[in-house]
Amino acid sequence: MEQEVSDFVLFLGRFHPLILHLPIGFLVMATILEGVSRLKRFDEYNKAVELVLLLGSLSAVAAALLGYMLAQAGGYGEQLLIIHQWSGVGVAVASAGAYLLKRYNRNRSSALMDRAYLSLLTIMVIALGIAGHYGGSLTHGSDYLTQYMPNGLRTVAGLPPKEEKGFKKITNLEEAAVYNDIIDPIFETRCTSCHNQNKKKGELQMHTRQLLMKGGEGGPIIVEGEADKSEMIKRINLPEAHDDHMPPEGKRPLTSEYKKLLEWWVNSGAPFEKRVSELKRSKEIQSALNTLVDPQANMSPAEKLLASDIDPVESKVQTELQKHGVDLRPVSDRGHWLQADIKKEHSVDSLLVMLKKVSPQLTWLDLGETTTTDKALQPIREFPNLTRLHLQNTRITDKGLSELAGLANLEYLNLYGTAVTDAGIQQLEKLDNLTKLFVWRTQVTQEGAQDLQETLPNLKVYLGAEKKSVALENDSK
Structure with missing residues (x-):
C-alpha cells in the first residue's frame, strides 16, 4: 500500500524552486574565484573562495532535501527525476x-x-550542469533547451533535425484532419x-491519444459529446x-479561438480520425477555423493595416511637426504607425x-x-491609411464630408457637434469599412442614419x- 505523504513535507518541498538558484550562483562564483585567484595579481580573491563554497554547499544540501520532498508529490517522469535527483545529491x-x-x-x-x-x-x-539541465527538462519538457536550436548546431551536437511542433500550414x-491538424497542435x-511522459502534472499525460482519453488523477478529462x-x-x-485555470499562470494562455475549437471537438464526440468536412460547424466555429488558414481572416481592415510593416518617419520630420503644434505618437508598441493630435490654438489649414x-x-x-473648415479638410484625401478620424466640434459641413470619400480604411468617424445633415452622411456610403459614426448634436435624423x-x-x-x-442587424453576418 502506498504511504501517504505528509502535507507539511509537500509544503516544504514547494520551496525547492525558491532556493535552488542559490547554490548555482554561489558554486559558479566559487569556481570563478578559484580560477582567478591562481593568477598572482588576483591571489587576494583566494580568501573569499572558502566562504562562498561554504554558502554554496549549505544551500545545495538544502535544495537537495527540499527537492526530495517535492518529488514525493509525484507527477514527474521517473527516469528524468532519478538523474536530476542524484546529480543534485552529487552537487x-x-x-x-x-x-x-x-x-x-x-x-x-x-x-x-x-x-x-x-x-x-x-x-x-559537471553535476551542477546535469542537475540544472534535467531540472529544466522536468519543469519545461525534455526538449526545453534544444527546442529552438538551429539545425546547424543540432548537427554539431549530434541531434536529429528539428521537428516542427504546433500548427502546420x-x-x-475541408480536408484537414480535425485531431492531427487542429486539436493536437493546440495541445x-x-x-x-x-x-507528458517526463512531467505528469496531476498524473495527466496528453502527448498520446490513449493517455489523453485516460485522464489524470481525477479521472477522464473529456466526456465525449x-x-x-x-x-x-x-x-x-x-x-x-x-488556481485551477489551465494553462496555469506563467504559461501561454489559450486564445478564444482555441477554446472554441476544443469545445467544438469535444461536443462533436472527440473524434480522432474525422476531417473538418465531416463535422457540423456554426458560423462562430467556421470563423475560428478560418484563422488556421489565414491568421488575419477575422481581422478588420484596420487591424490588418496595423499588423503590416511601414517605414518609420524621419526624426527631423517628426521634430518639425511637433514644433508647429502637432503631437505625434505611436499607435502601439509595435510598428511605426502614428496618431496625430493638433492643438486647438493652431491653424489646421497649413498643418494638414x-x-x-x-x-x-x-492612421489616427x-x-x-x-478651427477645421471644409476648405482646410481638402488635403485629407491624401491620407489613405486613416482608420480613425475625429472632427467633433469643428466647422465642417456636408461639403467637407465629400473629401472623405476616398478613405477606404476608415472605421471610426466622430462628427459630434457639427453642422452635417442626412444628405451629408450619405456621401459616406462608399466607406465599406466604416463601423462607428458619431453624429450626436448634428442635424442627422434617425431616418437618415437608417438609410x-x-x-x-x-x-x-x-x-x-x-x-x-440605430444598428441594423446583418443577417448575412
Whole structure:
C-alpha cells in the first residue's frame, strides 16, 4: 500500500524552486574565484573562495532535501527525476567535500590535496550542469533547451533535425484532419509541456491519444459529446486568476479561438480520425477555423493595416511637426504607425498640408475642437491609411464630408457637434469599412442614419441620448 505523504513535507518541498538558484550562483562564483585567484595579481580573491563554497554547499544540501520532498508529490517522469535527483545529491556532496579540502589546505601546502580539491570542483560543476539541465527538462519538457536550436548546431551536437511542433500550414481546410491538424497542435503548444511522459502534472499525460482519453488523477478529462461536463473544458474557461485555470499562470494562455475549437471537438464526440468536412460547424466555429488558414481572416481592415510593416518617419520630420503644434505618437508598441493630435490654438489649414510628409504612417488623426473648415479638410484625401478620424466640434459641413470619400480604411468617424445633415452622411456610403459614426448634436435624423445603414450594414450610427441610436442587424453576418 502506498504511504501517504505528509502535507507539511509537500509544503516544504514547494520551496525547492525558491532556493535552488542559490547554490548555482554561489558554486559558479566559487569556481570563478578559484580560477582567478591562481593568477598572482588576483591571489587576494583566494580568501573569499572558502566562504562562498561554504554558502554554496549549505544551500545545495538544502535544495537537495527540499527537492526530495517535492518529488514525493509525484507527477514527474521517473527516469528524468532519478538523474536530476542524484546529480543534485552529487552537487551537494562534491561542494561539501571541496569546501572541506579547501579549508584544510588553505595555503595549498599539499599538492595531492590541491589536485583532489580541483577534481571535486570539476565534478561539482559537471553535476551542477546535469542537475540544472534535467531540472529544466522536468519543469519545461525534455526538449526545453534544444527546442529552438538551429539545425546547424543540432548537427554539431549530434541531434536529429528539428521537428516542427504546433500548427502546420493548412491549405485545404475541408480536408484537414480535425485531431492531427487542429486539436493536437493546440495541445502541443499549450498543454504537453506540463503533461507528458517526463512531467505528469496531476498524473495527466496528453502527448498520446490513449493517455489523453485516460485522464489524470481525477479521472477522464473529456466526456465525449458533452463539453460542459468535461473537466478539460471547465478548466480552460475558468477565470485566469483561479488556481485551477489551465494553462496555469506563467504559461501561454489559450486564445478564444482555441477554446472554441476544443469545445467544438469535444461536443462533436472527440473524434480522432474525422476531417473538418465531416463535422457540423456554426458560423462562430467556421470563423475560428478560418484563422488556421489565414491568421488575419477575422481581422478588420484596420487591424490588418496595423499588423503590416511601414517605414518609420524621419526624426527631423517628426521634430518639425511637433514644433508647429502637432503631437505625434505611436499607435502601439509595435510598428511605426502614428496618431496625430493638433492643438486647438493652431491653424489646421497649413498643418494638414505639412502632415502629408507622414501620410503613409498616419492612421489616427484628431482634429476635434479645432478651427477645421471644409476648405482646410481638402488635403485629407491624401491620407489613405486613416482608420480613425475625429472632427467633433469643428466647422465642417456636408461639403467637407465629400473629401472623405476616398478613405477606404476608415472605421471610426466622430462628427459630434457639427453642422452635417442626412444628405451629408450619405456621401459616406462608399466607406465599406466604416463601423462607428458619431453624429450626436448634428442635424442627422434617425431616418437618415437608417438609410446609410441599409448601404453599410456593419455600421452603427450613434445619434445620442435625445435620439435613438440605430444598428441594423446583418443577417448575412
